[in-house]
Amino acid sequence: MKRRKFLSTKQMTALLFLLGLFTAAQAQTGRVKGVVRDEAGKAMPFVNVLAKNSATNLTSGAQTDSAGVFVFPRLPVQGTYSFTVSMMGYETQTLSGYTLKASESTSIIVKMKTSLAALNEVVVVGYGTRRKSDLTGSVATIGEKELTQGVNNNALQAVNGKAAGVYVSQSSSAPGGGVNIRVRGAGSINSSNAVLVVVDGLPGVAPASISQDDIASIQVLKDASAAAIYGSRAANGVVLITTKRGVSGQMNITYDGYVGMQQLAKKMRVLTAPEYMQVLNEMSAAQGQPEPFSQRYKDSIGQGTDWQDEIFQTAIAQSHQVSFSGGAKNNKYYVGLNYLNQEGILKNTDYERYNARVNYELAPSDKFDVSLALNLSRSVNNQPFNETGINENAGAINTALNFDPTISALPDENGRYRQNPLIALENPLAIIYGVTRKAVINNTYGMLTANYRPVSGLTLTARVGADLMNSRSDYYNSRMTQLGQSAGGIGSITHNDDTHWLMEYLARYDRRIKGHNFSLLAGTTAERFDASSATAASRMFLSDITYTHLLQSGDGISGDNVSSGRNSNKLHSYLARLNYEFRDKYLLTASFRSDGTSRFSDQHKYALFPSVAVGWNIHKEPFMQRAAAVSNLKLRLGYGQIGNQAIGNFATLQTYEAGGRAVFGDNLYQGVQPARLPNANLRWETTEEYNAGIDFGFLQERISGSLEFYVKNSKDQLFSKPVPAFTGFPSQVVNFGNVRNKGIDFQLNSRNITGRNFSWESSVSFSYLHNEVTQLPDFIPQLLTGGFSFVPNFALVQTGYPVYSYYGYEVDGIFQTDQEAATSGQPGAKAGSPRFKDQNGSKTITPDDRVVLGSSLPKYTWGFTNTFTWKNFSLNALVLGVHGMHALDANVIESIYPINFQRNHMAEYYLDRWTPQNPNARYPSGINASTYGGQYSVNSYTVEDVSFVRLKTLTLGYTLPLESRTLKSISAYLAADNLFTITGYNGYDPDANSRGGQIARVAQNSYPLSKVYRLGLKLNF
């Protein structure tokens, strides 16, 4: 009957209008209104209240609004009612024996007591849940209310600054740009350091394909004892995302949305047109060449063009979410609909996403239930062109910084954007308007779960999951650009089809015998990953008008290109876990997972990933009872092994592959060649981690937190062992080497002031990381990689240093005279050249004089959240700090050692350059720069400390209490993201990493950070 009611037309109508009358008017109903307050008398919003009729078993749910008020507008009058009031962190209260009278209102006042029950909070762990007090591993929990707000198009952004030891970095601020998350450092030198994202039990989901408003909580499994249940994919940490579920009771409709304005957070200071002409004149004169700009010409140019102003704009971002949830006894639903649209501050870039989620649970009987979690998402992303290219291939940002400021931004008489033929750069506006890069991603994923409980304590679960991703990327470079002009238009389409299927069977048995509490989990899972791709490209189109829609209109000879690929791999696992608690005081968790992958040879297919952890709830011991102030004290010790299987396919097999193409006559001839030196002995990179933690809580959990120490050793690193090239191959993949991450994670939450009208809560997360390569194979005493365009290898992997440290020359001054330069032994040095430190005293500068200049991993990271509430106002601020992190700045390299002298550059390096008249300059002369560029370009000028402190979000909120029957509450907020960043770094964003890779950081004209002002609205019907 309840079900029929849920599906009734009237309710559907109500749903469509988002307000209105939910239940049909019934003859005999009464109204119940209540208010829920905490011990200090403060109104408590978001408290769940469940009404239950003892006679009819009818149940109905409600939630308190911002004034702490809940209302049941129409409850049938017969029988007596009980009201169960529950809220996380408070003791659940049940008030019974209420009899209602028709058309009369009954009032209830509830006072909630804080409970140690924060400890009874249920935490999602892999393949199950545990009470927080029973946890033995290191699990960070970020609840719905604590998620970091902002224009987030990636779920990982929502944990920024919230969990100690979890560092979230926005590697590009482009709409739809990349987010990097590192859990407790980086353990793998050559394989992936990416976390495993598990959404509602489905591993490997793209964190961009989820609406943040659908997220109920995020758990990060930080240590190996917690993560080992995910075996070979857990080495870099596991992020578990749990989405919202329906609650039995009347339908709850919420709207949550914002509209924001984004602005360039910081402009880079490049030479203005007058400065540029002046500098070029001076430098030409210093080289005995005529001055390129006459005074008359300089006067005619005036202030010239600021190309950053031309390419950046103030952009709008908006997100709108409507959610419906509710349910009856045997079914529950949650439906979330989200639309996100983020324009980019770089013109012609944007990101648009439609997301729909349906979580539906059916429980035909007490013993059996089925649930479906389904997410549909589609994103359309206009991306910036080639952020990391150089010269004519460079992107708009790169080009705008280097483009000639004396050239007009207006097109010439032929409608073409103007060029400077001497600087080998495209006009930035021609790139913006002439080049299109668009990516469309359709992602559908979901999980169907069936639970069966044949006897008390035993749950059998079968799950089928799928993650289907289709994407298409279009690229079109029109005749508006020089490159497009010379090629008659360049168009390509790449299509990718990625599928992931999962099937798993789990059995769980829970039993409590006196003080002994057992929970046993066992299961098996099988997964298949399949990826295929196809690319088509052509040039010399009849017209640009057809864009990529008519590739066959290219000329068919000059660069037509087709390619395709497919690969698949499979994973099969057994897993088991035992949880044992004795008197809730002594805790033991042991788990193992045996993972088999198709990627390894028959003798190494399976590997075992065990873990064991113990916990001691000290505060439950009798001797602690006198220490009343201590509400929680727990000691945890854990050990586990986790793996990293992120290696390519076929590494253990000898096959032939499509090789190079020979040219005979005027045609290409495809060749075939051996693909690799196979290694049948390859196995997983394995991380062993020890974790020791203390959880504490004082004054009824007013102050709570944890302190943890960990040591992680990642051994059997997959290395491409260089083999002599005369074998015909550069390298062979082998296992060797060890990276150690050790550190401290500290988390502190405190309710500083809990007054009736005013309250203040703080939370701090702090982590310290020490990363070190502790063992390398003897065949690779040091690994030096990372070189790009004209920058040499800079990222060093060497025993005793953090992985991918910056390696280059230390500048210890500037040569003042040619004679001083000549006697230094530094090749090619002249007065005004930087003086590299002769580290080994060899009286000459050789590659042996390079030293470690910094680490790409932060040493300290912290997040500090404060929330103040005064009456109906709230103020929330999140400040982030990242310290001891370095980055190689390609913009500085380009400024100090320009590829092209006539390009514009960062002002600082020219305005304070060495000249005979400015001997105390900070920077070299810029004359004959190639003698100290090239192999010397990685040095203490170009490797910069990018530590920063940032006010990530500042939110002022106001909640309007309402007595309305339809609209339960309205709250509005004004938020500012990235309001300020304190850093010594000169570029757009110290956190950006446009081309460094997964560990090493390189800033090269990164898409700049934006400052965002958002106006948000939350409605609860």
Next chain:
Amino acid sequence: MKITIPIIFAALLTCSACTKFLKEDIYTEYDPAQFANSVDGFEKVLNSAYAELQIRGYDHRNDVYCFGEFCTDVMLQTGGGFEAQAKEFITFTWNPTNGFLNTAWSKAYRAIRNSNVLLDNKDAATAIPPAKLNALVAEARFIRATAYAYLYNLFGPVPLITTAKNVDPGAFRATDEEMSTFIIDELKAAAGALPVQQSLRGKATRGAALGVLCKFYLNKKMWQACADVAEEIRALKAYSLFDDVSRLFAVENENNSEYIFAFPCIAQSGYGNITMAHTFPPAYPILPNWIIFGAQFRLYTSFVDSFEPADERLKMILREYTNTSGVTIRMNRNAAGAALNNARSFKYVPDPAGQSDAMGNDIPYIRYADILLALAESLNELNGPTQPAIDLVNEVRARASASLITLAGYGSREALRDFILAERAREFVGEGKRREDLIRMGQFISGAQARGMNAKPWHVLYPIPQREIEANKNLEQNEGYVQ
């Protein structure tokens, strides 16, 4: 219970099938056996060997210009990010970590590996008709020997790897004699089995094998052997000088009979000749489908001045142009007559169908003029100046409408030797031959020192790439370079 049973069954099925489930699926690679016993399979392997032997695109820039020209007295480079890389070669500051040397080394050994794959399979290839098999084997031996001759030229003796199976990663460098004997014997054997003509331009011919051998002898100063092979090439009657030297390198004349062995190029990214994008001076009036790079290949004024005004080859050198703004720019000498070292070699007549940096001009590896001058040089070294040697030089000069020289004018071996060296510069500028010519004549180091470079005697060989030394402790570095 109705529902439990299928669940348990399914679970059991998963387990029993798991071995099969975890078999690796391969969709994009091949079983080696597929290519081991058919003409088609062999040809596919051979294609990949040629692909590694052929040097074009940016490898051509690094190989011909950096290794062969910038370290000499004819050509230099400035501009672009490439400047810092080119500078190492201009200023004799290259070292074992140089990436270009490593690339060249690895590429040559991949050509050797791919040839060895074919040669390893030859005895089991019973399905291939013997005559066809011999021809394919001869091509593989040619590629392998040519790659070794190339490595020998740059690095001296290197490890001799003659199989693709279980290659010893601790192999030592061969002795000079082993290396030379191997190259000579293999090229002779290949020449014996290769056809004089191939239907496809760019494939190995008898003339190509003899040409590589002739040049190997020349650089080894095995004058008589060099002269004999040169005569053998002339006796093939397959080659002649192309009449209009200024159009010899144009795309439309690729099928000339002067190129003995060349790396064909097409106007497609990755498969083109990228010289001109580095040669066009700034704001040169190019076609809209071409491009001008910041990196600029320039000619020394002293070299440009060595041409007679009537020399047809001077037509291929840009000494003045009117830029897109209508301004006339002087390249070789300024109005005051000062040397600018900025003229350009327009030898590769820009390809009208060029695609951005990629043009279709084939890259000659050995051409007939080279053989004629090699013969002249050998004869001079063997017998001193003689009329046949003078005639050979004149054959090359006459084609370029340069004045003819006389025996009387070059009375000594030294005089003729110097003239031939200078003539080779004029004839082969931009073809990567200057370094070996100067080394052979003992002027590579002294010339560099005269240009003010810190050149040392051991710079006649490039260093073994550092990564090779690190990967194989048995590999000895060349003298002068830090181990």
